[in-house]
């Protein structure tokens with residue numbers, strides 16, 4: 001039985017007021033708090049945030065231990081309880097055997113070959129979006145944060161439900177967005193009104209939930225009655241999930257499971273990608289030399305053709321490097337939390353059972369022990385044989401790691417490559433104001449003010 005660590009666990013010297021712990025420093029400026037803790041503590045630090053004991057690790061090897069090697073000791077942290085009200089019991093919020101089965105069923109839909117079918121949808125939605133941008137008055141500053149939210153929402157709805165969204169896309173995406181927004185707001189709010197109270201925002205949540213459920217269940221019913229051909233099934237995610245069969249048991253997903261996975265994929269897949277695209281545009285406006293090199297690659301590969309080739313990964317390597325480097329500096333999922341089931345050892349220290357372990361991609365990605373000049377935007381780090389290849393595998397974890405690695409990582413990279421290539425193919429752009437934009441860590445790592453760009 002282990003009750004004490006062989007070494008005392010480092011606790012910040014300025015531990016704050018006894019009850020508030022480090023909550024204030026974190027509420028005030030979480031990224032600054034994390035960065036100064038990394039400078040002060042080499043390996044791990046014990047924090048009290050919001051009355052909970054939390055243990056943040058700094059080394060890639062320890063991140064690997066928590067996310068991969070000893071992952072069975074860790075479950076979803078209490079934060080996911082809040083998300084469950086909105087997302088149901090899908091891949092993001094579930095745990096244990098149920099999660100394992102769902103992951104087994106959903107994984108094949110995200111295989112590279114299957115994603116190639118979705119690339120067509122991404123390309124045509126992006127082309128429509130670019131046509132709309134071209135209709136705007138020239139030189140009018142465009143709020144890129146909002147523009148990317150719109151297009152990623154359309155892409156995720158279309159890749160999920162295919163042609164069944166015809167005529168319903170706006171209503172559906174607004175309702176899904178309301179669910180997503182309310183989940184985020186509730187997660188960040190210290191005061192949570194019970195969901196059964198008839199407040200205006202609870203009513204809005206109920207209405208949005210009813211609309212989403214009605215749409216999804218109607219589509220599922222129609223497709224169960226008139227099954228699509230194999231080809232049609234392959235052209236959207238819902239079709240792939242509907243036909244997914246557990247290899248061990250032969251079971252398929254129930255209607256409720258399908259509904260929960262669809263809402264989860266929408267929620268996990270839309271804001272993360274949009275935020276990351278906005279950061280990428282911001283970084284490019286700050287680095288005209290890199291933007292020029294990117295445009296040269298896109299121009300030489302696409303020439304006069306309107307759309308990128310279906311194998312964008314291989315055809316546009318520098319475009320991918322730009323995106324990977326943007327995800328290093330501004331990882332949308334800036335912190336990951338896990339609930340420790342049993343005591344765990346991190347070198348001489350113990351993470352006690354019942355406490356929360358924290359891994360921060362933002363901190364790992366800016367660690368000078370892993371990255372030279374870590375604050376600099378340099379896509380060459382991701383060139384073959386570059387710095388990324390030399391670094392520890394867990395020094396770069398924008399999509400997490402271990403068995404709970406983001407299921408949509410290839411989907412997101414492909415979507416971002418398509419969006420970026422088609423955008424720089426059509427437009428020259430520059431930043432509208434010289435104001436420095438800083439990251440604001442909400443559920444995702446958002447820019448602290450909208451990113452505007454001017455297109456010509």
Ligand code: HEM
Nearest residue numbers: 091092268269272273333336398399400404406407408412
């Ligand atoms: C730039 C875009 C994205 C980023 C940075 C990102 C990041 C992440 C991270 C870090 C995790 C792991 C969380 C943890 O371990 O606690 C995760 C999980 C997940 N992501 Fe993503 N994601 C992105 C895009 C997407 C897309 C496009 C989809 C779906 C279409 C998606 C679906 C999911 C799902 C379902 C999970 C839960 C997986 C599981 O636990 O089995 N993500 N994502």
